[in-house]
Amino acid sequence: MTFVTSPSAPVSPPRRSCLSVPAINRRALDKTHGLDCDLVIFDLEDSVSPDKKAEARDNLRRFFQETPLAARETVIRINGADSQFRRQDVELVLELEPDAVLLPKVEDPGEIRQMAEALANAPESLRVWAMMETPLGVLNAAAIAATAREAGGRLDCLVIGLNDLRKATGVPPKPGRVYLVPWMMQVVLAARAHGLDVIDSVFNDFRDADGFVAECAQGRAMGFDGKMLIHPAQIEAANESFGPAPEAIAEAEAIVAAFRQPNTADLNVINLNGRMVERLHLEEAERLLARLHLIESRKTSA
Numbered sequence: 001m002t003f004v005t006s007p008s009a010p011v012s013p014p015r016r017s018c019l020s021v022p023a024i025n026r027r028a029l030d031k032t033h034g035l036d037c038d039l040v041i042f043d044l045e046d047s048v049s050p051d052k053k054a055e056a057r058d059n060l061r062r063f064f065q066e067t068p069l070a071a072r073e074t075v076i077r078i079n080g081a082d083s084q085f086r087r088q089d090v091e092l093v094l095e096l097e098p099d100a101v102l103l104p105k106v107e108d109p110g111e112i113r114q115m116a117e118a119l120a121n122a123p124e125s126l127r128v129w130a131m132m133e134t135p136l137g138v139l140n141a142a143a144i145a146a147t148a149r150e151a152g153g154r155l156d157c158l159v160i161g162l163n164d165l166r167k168a169t170g171v172p173p174k175p176g177r178v179y180l181v182p183w184m185m186q187v188v189l190a191a192r193a194h195g196l197d198v199i200d201s202v203f204n205d206f207r208d209a210d211g212f213v214a215e216c217a218q219g220r221a222m223g224f225d226g227k228m229l230i231h232p233a234q235i236e237a238a239n240e241s242f243g244p245a246p247e248a249i250a251e252a253e254a255i256v257a258a259f260r261q262p263n264t265a266d267l268n269v270i271n272l273n274g275r276m277v278e279r280l281h282l283e284e285a286e287r288l289l290a291r292l293h294l295i296e297s298r299k300t301s302a
């Protein structure tokens with residue numbers, strides 16, 4: 001039996017598998033309807049060449065108007081703050097009202113504030129996501145994340161971009177990402193300090209299933225909520241790695257059940273099968289079950 005409880009803090013939608021789709025690729029856009037990813041990132045930035053930006057925007061306009069995605073979040077990644085494409089990208093975001101706009105290569109909190117101003121008349125549900133993919137962005141991650149607490153702050157999620165970070169730092173791609181982990185953890189910590197979700201970077205070699213599973217396991221262990229993906233073949237493994245494991249669900253249900261017993265009503269700490277369990281574990285358990293409920297309800301309404 002699955003308990004559905006109301007955790008004290010709000011639970012964001014599942015973001016285990018965040019599939020990026022080049023907005024220029026109409027065949028790939030159409031394919032998203034049949035895919036089991038938690039959300040789609042429609043990319044207007046690096047996967048679209050400069051001479052195709054207008055066509056890519058038209059594709060998105062048509063997609064959102066004629067065949068909108070159901071029951072999952074939509075995110076549009078726009079071009080950089082200093083690019084000639086930015087203004088028209090922002091206009092498109094205001095017109096299509098996705099769930100979020102993803103800003104690439106964010107380096108300072110001012111950029112998040114500027115975007116919040118540009119969205120001032122948009123619905124509150126339109127959130128801002130920021131890619132952390134430059135040395136300055138990582139160094140300023142805490143200040144960038146802190147804008148989430150400001151009045152009118154729309155920041156909701158940070159996304160690591162290791163391709164750009166490797167390019168800027170000269171750290172080569174290596175299994176285990178050993179030299180990148182400290183910077184990634186800095187971003188995880190900044191996100192958590194301000195109540196944000198945080199998404200792990202893409203894995204480029206989409207035919208290397210074992211390497212991908214290993215990197216998902218590492219990302220999960222580092223505390224990420226999910227992974228940015230580039231290919232449909234990566235969805236299932238990401239959903240499994242970042243979703244609640246059967247043992248974790250069973251444990252969460254046991255904790256909720258234990259704290260529902262009349263004799264635990266005024267206890268802050270209990271003995272559950274030889275293990276100390278506190279109310280903070282109850283909060284974690286409630287959040288896990290609420291997230292599970294959201295995952296299951298997406299399946300039935302997709």
Ligand SMILES: CC(C)(COP(=O)(O)OP(=O)(O)OC[C@H]1O[C@@H](n2cnc3c(N)ncnc32)[C@H](O)[C@@H]1OP(=O)(O)O)[C@@H](O)C(=O)NCCC(=O)NCCSC(=O)C[C@H](O)C(=O)O
Nearest residue numbers: 020021022028031043047133161162163164202230231232
């Ligand atoms: C990498 C790809 C160019 C490979 O595409 P393709 O050669 O078409 O692969 P397949 O033949 O294996 O594709 C099989 C079918 O799957 C569809 N497909 C492929 N990718 C996607 C996708 N992302 N979404 C939806 N559908 C997809 C193909 O159309 C095939 O369908 P069918 O013909 O019907 O069989 C390609 O996968 C791709 O373009 N991926 C996304 C690239 C992208 O979005 N890049 C931007 C994000 S990366 C990033 O953000 C890095 C970050 O900034 C950083 O700095 O780290």
Ligand SMILES: [Mg+2]
Nearest residue numbers: 133161163164
């Ligand atoms: Mg990038």
